[in-house]
Amino acid sequence: MERILKHLRGEPVEFVRKILRAQADDWQRDALNTLAKSARLAIRSGHGVGKSCLQAWSVLWFLFTRPNARVVMTAPTIRQLYDILMAEISKWLKRSELLEELFEWQKTKVIFKAEPENYYAVARTAAKPENLQGFHAEHLLFILDEASGIGDDIFEAVEGALTGTDNKLLMCGNPTRNSGFFYRAFHEDRELYQTMKVSSAESGRVSDEYCKRLIKQYGEDSDVVRVRVLGEFPKSESDGVIPLELIEAAMMREPARQGELILGVDVARQGNDLTAVAVRLGDDCLAIKTWRHADLMTTTGRIIHLLTELMTKHKKSRAELRIDDDGLGAGVTDRLKEVIKERQIAAQVIACHNGGKSRDNRYSNFISEAMFALRERLEQKLLTLPRDENLAGELSTRRFTLNSADRIILEPKSQYKKRLGRSPDRADALALAFAPLRSRAVLPSFVAGSSYWR
Ligand SMILES: Nc1ncnc2c1ncn2[C@@H]1O[C@H](COP(=O)(O)OP(=O)(O)O)[C@@H](O)[C@H]1O
Ligand SMILES: [Mg+2]
Known part of the structure; x- marks a missing residue:
């Protein structure tokens, strides 16, 4: 068992396939492999490509493959955190008898039954930095969903905790604004992160009709299409001279x-x-x-x-x-x-x-x-x-x-x-x-x- 756990620690895709019995999409596979190898991963994307799902998988993989692991999850809204992310975790936890035997899902956390005090994943709202302070562990994973909407003060608390060798940060979201740490992760702080971009138009999970309708309504180059479909940061200006995209490039x-x-x-x-x-x-x-x-x-x-x-x-x-x-x-x-x-x-x-x-x-x-x-x-x-x-x-x-x-x-x-x-x-x-x-x-x-x- 010990050997399997050690092996899966470096093989999250295999964990997803064997334990959760799910098939990762191409970009999800890339993301999981990157997360296994690096400390910080930032993913911006359009709507519905499977980000929350990826994060839920990451939580379970991290818990399953590390002793006394701690995972801290946050998101800008309670709905995003509990109704979407925690619900997604529940959905995948139920896929595995083994996981269900070891871990217990509660509304705001997942605990390791044999050692609930030191070994858990917890969901904390991004309302105030104190919610995210004080977490230190050898194996620590922070999950930030819809990261564009999370304030910099919250992020500072998270960043301050990332001190150990097996401490990781995974943040995902629609790139809704041209400021804040999520924006910076793709711009001036880019050297600190592995980064990915996923377009809804390329994802098999989002209906073509949804993408086409948005493009027809607002234009391919409109901010709404950029942010909700393409995973690009907003252009901010319809009559702007230089689109943000060119500047970013x-x-x-x-x-x-x-x-x-x-x-x-x-x-x-x-x-x-x-x-x-x-x-x-x-x-x-x-x-x-x-x-x-x-x-x-x-x-x-x-x-x-x-x-x-x-x-x-x-x-x-x-x-x-x-x-x-x-x-x-x-x-x-x-x-x-x-x-x-x-x-x-x-x-x-x-x-x-x-x-x-x-x-x-x-x-x-x-x-x-x-x-x-x-x-x-x-x-x-x-x-x-x-x-x-x-x-x-x-x-x-x-x-x-x-x-x-x-x-x-x-x-x-x-x-x-x-x-x-x-x-x-x-x-x-x-x-x-x-x-x-x-x-x-x-x-x-x-x-x-x-x-x-x-
Ligand atoms: N590889 C996958 N296999 C099965 N279901 C998936 C996969 N990726 C995503 N899903 C499901 O698709 C739905 C939308 O994904 P979600 O993670 O909520 O998208 P996003 O957060 O990018 O908007 C969810 O119900 C999720 O469980
Ligand atoms: Mg989501």
Whole structure:
């Protein structure tokens, strides 16, 4: 018996087949095998693909194959936790006489009959962090169902408990929002997790009719379809310029870290705005640097400092600075040119006018064209982005409309700020850094501080 248990510890698919007498779907098999090998697994998916079922199986497998195992389950709602997850556990526990002999299902927990105090699975609501605190064990598994809906404070309690070698975390859900730990698990915290995505459209468990109806009602690219069917995080904007999906993909690609060094600078206009600097190296944006509450001189000083630091770090003998020269940017541009000349830094300052003329007359101004050019690069996978949650948030919420002359115009910053209560400074700095300027072929030999582009 001991030997079988040890064997099944590494073979959850076999456990499901032999003990529960169930057949795992392909993705469930992958998920189980991954869970057996790793400490943290995050799965986002559409509706009805069998996530709760997978979690119930994982609970039973963990209990069955570890002595004094502890499993802690949580979900955003009582219904999700008891009526769905605990019910699913009950359903599968009943499939096995052996399991039923060893374990007893109760409404809020499953206990090992011979040692109920130390060996159990318990369901706790995600109402307050205390509910999930104080669990430590050699064999410990946390299950977070519909994880997008669970608060970060709850997650912190869970994460704090994951200290032992055989401590695991399995979290599943529809990716309903672009923030929180579940979102981060697929973005900036991605290196901490094994991740999976499962689409309802590909799952044999969800009717084609359900998927087709949703797509017909809302469109394939709508948030509801993304989240409920495709297992994609929401796009948030129907009239957005850049869908979140493209941004996500760019953040997952590896940067090549070669090419020209270009900084795109969006200078803060008001108290709460940020000055944002997008650091571009060839086809990569390596970072977005930001700061607040700085006067013109301080801002200039910081840009120069950043510039020289980056030139040294990336061994570049020259660089380019692109600054939105409208409004306060103008003062910064002038001062930068002076300093660059004084200090003989081989950098060219290019004053851009976000509100000024575009090259292509389908766009009403420079920044509108630049933002669409950025989208095109993302579509063609010609750009990598840093894993910056704020950048993703800002980029995916930039909207456009058509003006009276039928030209594409990006929602003015002032309007964006009214709508979302923040300024899309990072997004605009990035657009500047990658804006298609006039062909480089006509550039005369390098002149420091040239105003050639004006
Ligand atoms: N491999 C499987 N074999 C048998 N039944 C399954 C399997 N996967 C899922 N189910 C069942 O399908 C139904 C829907 O699955 P569920 O886990 O609730 O989906 P989700 O949580 O992704 O919305 C449940 O009744 C579940 O027991
Ligand atoms: Mg479920």
